[in-house]
Amino acid sequence: MFDTDNAKNTMTQTDIKFSAKNVQVFYGENHAIKDVNVELEDKTVTAFIGPSGCGKSTFLRCLNRMNDTIDICKVKGDILLDGEDIYDKRVDPVQLRAKVGMVFQKPNPFPKSIYDNVAYGPRIHGLARSKAELDEIVEKSLRGAAIWNEVKDRLDAPGTGLSGGQQQRLCIARAIATKPEVLLMDEPCSALDPIATAQVEELIDDLRKDFSVVIVTHSMQQAARVSQKTAFFHLGNLVEFGETPQIFTNPEDERTESYITGRIG
Amino acid sequence: MTDMATNNDIVPPAKSSLLALDARTQRRNREESTFKALGLGAVGIGMLFLLILLTTIVSNGVGAFTQTFINVPVYLDPAKLDKKGERNLDDIKKVSTFGYSPLVLNGLLELVQENGIDTPFEKSKQMKSLVSASAAAKVRDYVIANPDQIGETVTFNLLAASRVDGYLKDRVKREDVARDKNISAEHLDLVDELVKAGIVKKGFNWSFITGADASESRAEQAGIGVAMMGSFFMMLVVLLLSLPIGVAASIYLEEFAPQNKFTDLIEVNISNLAAVPSIVFGILGLAVFIQFMHLPQSAPLVGGLVLTLMTLPTIIISTRAALKAVPSSIRQAALGVGASKMQSVFHHVLPLAMPGILTGTIIGLAQALGETAPLLLIGMVGYIASNPPDGIVSGFMDPNSAMPAQIYEWAKRADPAYYERAWGGIIILLLFLLTMNVIAVILRRRFERRW
Amino acid sequence: MNTEAHIASAFDRDLEGIQAKIMKMGGLVENSILNAVESLEKRDEEQAEQVRKSDRVIDALEEEINNDAAQVIALRAPTAVDLRVVLSVMKISANLERIGDYAKNMAKRTTVLSQMPPVNGSAASLRRMAKEVDRMLRSALDAYIQRDVDLAYEVIHRDEDVDQMYNTLFREFLTFMMEDPRNITACMHLHFIAKNTERMGDHVTAIAEQVIYLVTGETPDEKRPKGDETSVNPDVAPQYEE
Numbered sequence: 001m002f003d004t005d006n007a008k009n010t011m012t013q014t015d016i017k018f019s020a021k022n023v024q025v026f027y028g029e030n031h032a033i034k035d036v037n038v039e040l041e042d043k044t045v046t047a048f049i050g051p052s053g054c055g056k057s058t059f060l061r062c063l064n065r066m067n068d069t070i071d072i073c074k075v076k077g078d079i080l081l082d083g084e085d086i087y088d089k090r091v092d093p094v095q096l097r098a099k100v101g102m103v104f105q106k107p108n109p110f111p112k113s114i115y116d117n118v119a120y121g122p123r124i125h126g127l128a129r130s131k132a133e134l135d136e137i138v139e140k141s142l143r144g145a146a147i148w149n150e151v152k153d154r155l156d157a158p159g160t161g162l163s164g165g166q167q168q169r170l171c172i173a174r175a176i177a178t179k180p181e182v183l184l185m186d187e188p189c190s191a192l193d194p195i196a197t198a199q200v201e202e203l204i205d206d207l208r209k210d211f212s213v214v215i216v217t218h219s220m221q222q223a224a225r226v227s228q229k230t231a232f233f234h235l236g237n238l239v240e241f242g243e244t245p246q247i248f249t250n251p252e253d254e255r256t257e258s259y260i261t262g263r264i265g
Numbered sequence: 266m267t268d269m270a271t272n273n274d275i276v277p278p279a280k281s282s283l284l285a286l287d288a289r290t291q292r293r294n295r296e297e298s299t300f301k302a303l304g305l306g307a308v309g310i311g312m313l314f315l316l317i318l319l320t321t322i323v324s325n326g327v328g329a330f331t332q333t334f335i336n337v338p339v340y341l342d343p344a345k346l347d348k349k350g351e352r353n354l355d356d357i358k359k360v361s362t363f364g365y366s367p368l369v370l371n372g373l374l375e376l377v378q379e380n381g382i383d384t385p386f387e388k389s390k391q392m393k394s395l396v397s398a399s400a401a402a403k404v405r406d407y408v409i410a411n412p413d414q415i416g417e418t419v420t421f422n423l424l425a426a427s428r429v430d431g432y433l434k435d436r437v438k439r440e441d442v443a444r445d446k447n448i449s450a451e452h453l454d455l456v457d458e459l460v461k462a463g464i465v466k467k468g469f470n471w472s473f474i475t476g477a478d479a480s481e482s483r484a485e486q487a488g489i490g491v492a493m494m495g496s497f498f499m500m501l502v503v504l505l506l507s508l509p510i511g512v513a514a515s516i517y518l519e520e521f522a523p524q525n526k527f528t529d530l531i532e533v534n535i536s537n538l539a540a541v542p543s544i545v546f547g548i549l550g551l552a553v554f555i556q557f558m559h560l561p562q563s564a565p566l567v568g569g570l571v572l573t574l575m576t577l578p579t580i581i582i583s584t585r586a587a588l589k590a591v592p593s594s595i596r597q598a599a600l601g602v603g604a605s606k607m608q609s610v611f612h613h614v615l616p617l618a619m620p621g622i623l624t625g626t627i628i629g630l631a632q633a634l635g636e637t638a639p640l641l642l643i644g645m646v647g648y649i650a651s652n653p654p655d656g657i658v659s660g661f662m663d664p665n666s667a668m669p670a671q672i673y674e675w676a677k678r679a680d681p682a683y684y685e686r687a688w689g690g691i692i693i694l695l696l697f698l699l700t701m702n703v704i705a706v707i708l709r710r711r712f713e714r715r716w
Numbered sequence: 717m718n719t720e721a722h723i724a725s726a727f728d729r730d731l732e733g734i735q736a737k738i739m740k741m742g743g744l745v746e747n748s749i750l751n752a753v754e755s756l757e758k759r760d761e762e763q764a765e766q767v768r769k770s771d772r773v774i775d776a777l778e779e780e781i782n783n784d785a786a787q788v789i790a791l792r793a794p795t796a797v798d799l800r801v802v803l804s805v806m807k808i809s810a811n812l813e814r815i816g817d818y819a820k821n822m823a824k825r826t827t828v829l830s831q832m833p834p835v836n837g838s839a840a841s842l843r844r845m846a847k848e849v850d851r852m853l854r855s856a857l858d859a860y861i862q863r864d865v866d867l868a869y870e871v872i873h874r875d876e877d878v879d880q881m882y883n884t885l886f887r888e889f890l891t892f893m894m895e896d897p898r899n900i901t902a903c904m905h906l907h908f909i910a911k912n913t914e915r916m917g918d919h920v921t922a923i924a925e926q927v928i929y930l931v932t933g934e935t936p937d938e939k940r941p942k943g944d945e946t947s948v949n950p951d952v953a954p955q956y957e958e
Contacts, residue, residue, distance in 0.1 A: 069600065071524060098603035108594035110613055120612070121602035171598070178602055198723035205726055224791035225724060248790040249783075 017042040017182060017212045018063060023077035025058050025067070032058045034236040035077075040229075045204060045213045047227035047244065049220055051259065054233040056216045060184050063214065064100035065093040081182070098125055101180035105187040107167035109159030109174070114151050117159040117170055118142060121178035137177055144210075145173035146203045165196020169203060176211070183207060185215040189222060201226045220260050224248045232256045322691055329689025332470035332485060333425040333433050335396060335459070339372040339404055340418045352412045365401040365408075366393075369423065382458040385451050394448045395456065397424035399479070399486040425465060427485040427682040429456055433467060436681060473689060477650050478671065484682030487675070489690045491649045495565050495665030496634060499645075502569020502661065503576055503633050508626055510573075511580030515622075518581075519588040520610050539578035546575045547639025555643060562644040563664035571643060572633040579632060583625020587618035620712035627705040631698045637669040646670045668694050727792050734784045734805055738812075741777045742857040744770055745812050746850055748819035749916065753846035755823060756909070757839040759830040767823035774816035781809040800933060804926040808860070811919040811926075815853070818912040818919075825905045832902045835892060838885070842909055845881040849916045852878070856923045863931050871924040872936070878917035885910040 018040040025033035033055045040046050048056035058067065065086060067073040079086050086096055098121070109117050118138045121127075128134035138155070142148040147169040151162070159170050168188055175183060185204070189197040204226045207213055217223050223230050224244060231241040232253070240253045251257045258264040281287060286294070343350060345368065346360055370389035373396060377384055386392065400423040408415060424430075428448040431437035433456070442450050459465040476488020522528045550571030554560045560567045591614045599609030640646065647664040666674070668690060675687040722728050748767050755763035785806045788794060794802050852871050859867035889903040889910070929935050 064601075066597070066600065094603055094605050097601060101603075102597075102601035104594060104597055104601065106594055108592070108598040110595065110598060111617060120599075120604075124602075124604055124608055124612075174598075174602060195723065202724050202726075205724070221791075221793050224793075225726070245787045245791060249786055 015042060016040065017082065018214075019078075019080040019083075020059075020062075021078045021080070023059070023062065023075065023079060025055070025062060025076075026074045027058075027070075028072040032236055033062070036238045038231060038238055038241055040212060040214060042212045043208055043210075044229055045208050045215060045227045046229040046231065047223035048214065048216045048231050048233060049218075049223045049259075050233035050239075051264070052218070055236040056231075056233040057186055059233065060186055060214060060216045063182070063184055064097050064102055065091075066097075066102065068093050098178050099180055100182045100184060101175035101178060103168070103171050103175050103183065103185045103188050106191050107164055107171050109162070109167050109170050111158060111160050113156045114142075114159045114162070114170060115155040118173050118177045121174060125178055127177075127179065141173040141177035142170075144176050144207070145169045146199070146206065147173060163196070164192050165199050168192060168196065168200055172200070172203065172207075176207070181211065183211045183213045185213065187216055187218060190218060197222070220248075232259060234259065322688060322695070325685065326688030326690075326692040328434050328436075328685045329473055329692075330470055331434075331467045332473070333430040333465060334422050334468050335373065335425050335429075335465050336420060337369060337372045337376060337396075337400075337423055337464075338418050338420040339368050341404075341408060341415045342368055343416045346408060346415050347412075352415065354409065354412060357409060357412055357415075360405070362401040362405055365405045369396060369400050369404060369421075372418075376464060377455065377459070380458075380462045380464070382455065382462065384455050384458070386455070394452055395426055395429055395459075397426050397485050398483050399424055422468075424485045427483070427680065428452075429465070430485050431682055432456060433460070433465070434685075436685070473686070474693065478648055478666070478674070479650055481678055481680060484678075484680045484686065487683070487686055489668060489671055489686075489693055492666040492668045492671035492690075493693075495568070495645070495647075495649075496667045498565035498661055498665065499569040499572060499667060500630055500634060502566060503572045503630060504626070506569070506573040507576045507580050507629065511577050511626070512584055512622060514577075515581050515584035515588060516610060516615070519585050520614070521606070535578050535581050539582055542638075543575055543636050544638040544642065546571055547642030549574065550639060551642050561662055561664070563647040563666075564662050565645075565665050565667075566661040567643050568640055568645045568667060569661070571639045572636060575636065575639065576629040576633045579629040580622075580626050583628070584618070584622045587621025587625065588614060590621060591617045620709045623708045623712075624705045627701050627708070631701045631705075634701070635669055635694065635698060637667075637673055640667050640670045641673070646674055648674075668697070724792075727794075727798075730784070730788050730792065731794075731798065731801055734781060734788065735801070737777060737781050737784065738805055738808055739857065739861070741774060741781065741809060741812050742853065744774050744777070745816045745819065746853055748774070748816055748823075749846055749850045749853070752819045752822040752826065753843045753913075756826045756829065757843055759826070759834075761827055761830055764823040764826040768820050771816050771820040774813060778809045778813040781805060797930075800930045804860075804930040807926050808923050811922045815916045815919050818916050821912055822909050825909055829902060829905050835899060835902050835906060838888065838892075838903075838906050841881070841885055841888070842906065842913065845878060845885070845910065845913050846916075848874070848878055848881065849913055849920060852917060852920045853923070856920050856927065859924060859927045860930070863927070865928055865931050868924040868927040868931075869936070872921050875917045875921045878914060882910055882914040 016039045018038075020036055020038050020040075023033055023036045024031070036055075036059060048060060050056045061067045062075055062079060063081075063086075067075060075087060081096075081100070085091070110120065112120075115138055118141050119128075119134055122134060122137050128137055139148065139152075142151060147166055150166060151157075151170075159167065162170060168191075172183075172188075188204075189200050192200065201222065204213055204215065208228075215223070215226065227244045229241065230244045230247040232239045232247065232251075232255070234255050240247065240251060240256045242252070247256060248260060251260065255264065345364055347353075347357055349356055367389060370392040373392045374386070374389040377386075377392075400421070403423060404421060407419070407421070425433075426448070428437050428445070429452075432448075432453055437445075437448070439450060439453060442448060442453060456465060472486070472490075473488045474493075475490035476486065477491040478488070479486035518528060518531065550567060554567045554570055555562055560570075595613050595617065596609050599613050600606075604612065645665070645667050647666045649664070649666060672687050672690040672694065675683045675690060748770055751763055751770075752767045754760070755767065785802050788802050792798075852874050855867055855874075856871045858864065859871060886907065889907045892899045893903045925936055
């Protein structure tokens with residue numbers, strides 16, 4: 001009945017998607033991530049929790065090289081996606097990001113129509129050969145993001161005119177339209193009201209069937225609700241990584257316990 | 266323990282009623298209302314100055330848009346205009362305006378006599394000070410265009426002399442006439458009579474808007490149209506050069522350039538360039554474009570180049586501000602779905618920044634349109650007295666003038682009739698600037714999107 | 717009662733799963749009661765042994781339910797009716813576990829009693845009492861499933877009957893013991909069984925109270941009817957004649 005059971009099942013069936021070895025991240029002088037080793041499973045929701053500035057977002061952004069856009073950011077160590085080093089010189093980050101999609105903290109639809117928002121990724125990656133194919137991708141993605149029924153009659157309406165929760169689900173649709181293998185979510189619900197949050201969380205639980213999802217969240221409750229695995233970051237260290245129910249009922253590390261019980265921030 | 270000690274020092278506030286204002290609140294309220302009154306006063310003073318400015322401009326300049334005309338039937342005497350009687354255009358053209366002038370004056374004198382107006386003038390030459398010197402030219406142009414009309418009597422609506430025009434507009438007073446060689450009190454009496462007879466009339470002066478400049482003695486003929494063409498050509502050059510260069514430079518600096526000392530230096534210099542006096546750009550243009558590159562003087566191309574230099578910093582600064590205003594979440598969203606840097610800029614950032622860029626560009630153009638000083642240095646004050654499309658104003662390389670330079674020229678001239686025209690020119694210039702600003706506002710409203 | 721689904725469907729699955737476990741536990745406990753009393757009547761030691769075995773399953777289930785409830789609280793932060801579901805599930809499982817323990821205790825005594833001569837008619841009376849407790853438990857669990865407050869109140873009132881039965885048995889056993897001191901050992905065991913059954917009834921009542929709490933959010937303030945007077949009224953017991 002519990003998600004843990006599923007997680008256990010998937011563990012036996014599937015393998016490791018992302019594997020990080022001795023990852024260090026520097027922002028100029030600031031040592032933001034210290035020697036993180038972690039293996040993220042496929043078809044699993046992994047949550048990164050931790051106090052502000054603990055490095056969880058930074059680490060997430062290493063996974064699709066979003067940090068490349070910041071000049072002073074340096075990444076050391078290996079991050080393997082399906083066994084390939086994503087920081088290899090031959091890897092083009094643009095290609096990587098098509099494989100590892102990202103959803104951001106604030107819903108950020110392009111100020112274009114709902115259709116164009118979703119169709120943008122497939123268009124620039126040449127995923128559709130005809131208008132009909134593109135239509136199909138758009139519909140599939142919107143259905144996948146559980147927003148199709150709400151927008152199917154107004155695909156030409158601007159994406160910015162939707163409510164916050166709808167916008168975020170539109171962004172998720174946009175992210176899955178490029179058929180990524182991994183979906184990174186950086187605090188996807190922090191700008192949403194509780195109902196919209198619940199809808200997005202339910203969607204995340206659904207997405208687990210097709211993608212591996214990595215979610216950074218400030219809300220421990222959210223991590224508890226949506227994830228099967230939880231990683232707790234503190235001061236740039238990965239303190240504890242394990243089954244979510246385990247972390248939230250009986251964590252091994254004292255710092256994890258202090259954090260989830262609200263004793264350190 | 267220390268806490269307790271300090272706690273003991275604090276006097277508990279006396280119980281007070283909310284209905285009574287304490288001294289502190291009263292003082293604060295007083296300060297607030299004083300500040301509001303000061304602010305309102307400042308706005309009022311600003312509005313007052315604006316009002317004074319506008320009324321001055323309009324009251325001084327509106328006269329330039331009306332002009333006094335005289336309706337004269339002119340007998341196109343074949344004996345004078347086409348002595349051979351062959352209606353050969355080359356022969357007709359040999360007759361200069363000096364040959365036409367007596368015909369016009371005769372026509373006017375006959376008109377005066379026919380209407381039974383009592384006047385001391387008996388010779389047609391004495392009528393000369395009533396009619397503009399341009400009248401003969403106008404009749405000649407007509408004849409050359411219609412040689413078959415020779416021998417007929419044609420009624421022309423001719424410009425009155427600027428003194429007559431000034432008299433009807435109250436610019437020329439009777440008491441001043443005694444010292445005026447150009448006109449006498451008797452002439453003014455005659456003008457009064459002619460007005461009564463409906464021969465001399467004021468009408469809307471299209472040629473002020475479309476016409477060319479005129480000589481010092483023919484103020485009534487001068488128009489701003491040619492200068493307008495010159496300004497138009499210059500603006501075209503400025504737009505075509507500064508928009509692509511400015512936008513490209515801004516995009517590179519804002520989106521692609523690495524953050525280092527060199528880009529910082531460029532940034533500081535661009536900001537400084539925006540503050541450089543325009544006359545410096547003028548002398549730069551003179552040295553580089555004319556003396557070094559040997560481009561023609563007084564050409565709209567050179568003017569446009571100089572104004573482009575002047576406008577570029579404005580456009581770059583406003584474009585960069587517009588690009589900065591596009592939230593980084595849009596860029597990240599594009600990168601997040603696997604767009605390249607350039608795709609994210611051209612597909613998403615630039616369209617969003619477009620209203621800001623256009624607004625900045627139009628304001629930069631408006632600034633350039635009103636600029637005078639650099640034009641004086643590169644000689645964009647050509648005296649162009651022939652109307653378009655007769656040659657001179659046809660291109661970028663031909664000498665021309667520009668609206669503000671033309672206004673400056675007119676304001677310099679001695680004849681008070683030109684003073685009125687300078688104000689009129691300012692009205693037209695202001696109308697242009699206003700239109701451009703309105704377009705900028707509309708563009709901003711139209712394309713402004715929330716995100 | 718709010719019966720709409722949660723937006724987070726996993727939450728619904730968790731709550732349903734935990735309640736399914738309660739129902740499973742309830743079924744096992746019912747069986748234990750009936751088996752225990754039947755083994756007593758039939759003097760079937762094997763059946764008694766089965767009751768003891770099934771208690772281990774019941775205990776394991778209780779622990780499982782406790783863990784699940786803790787996880788739901790930790791992971792889903794239930795509120796309002798969801799919180800009451802989790803809290804009542806924990807209490808109900810504790811009560812069921814106690815009932816299971818009593819059944820096990822009955823089965824233990826069955827092994828001892830089967831070595832002794834039977835006491836007249838006592839087994840049948842005990843069976844009637846146990847059957848009544850079993851029916852109450854069934855009703856209480858039905859009330860839980862259907863969120864039926866009226867049925868829960870009825871269960872609470874039926875506990876009076878069980879108490880009355882216990883009173884009767886108490887007197888009966890006293891009489892037997894006074895008649896023939898050789899009966900004392902057997903009667904003491906039988907009395908403990910009766911007392912255990914009576915305690916089972918009290919735990920069923922507690923379950924019914926949890927149903928009321930779950931639905932209304934309030935514990936019933938009405939004083940629970942007390943039928944067992946043996947501890948307060950000396951007149952209940954027959955007096956020795958000096």
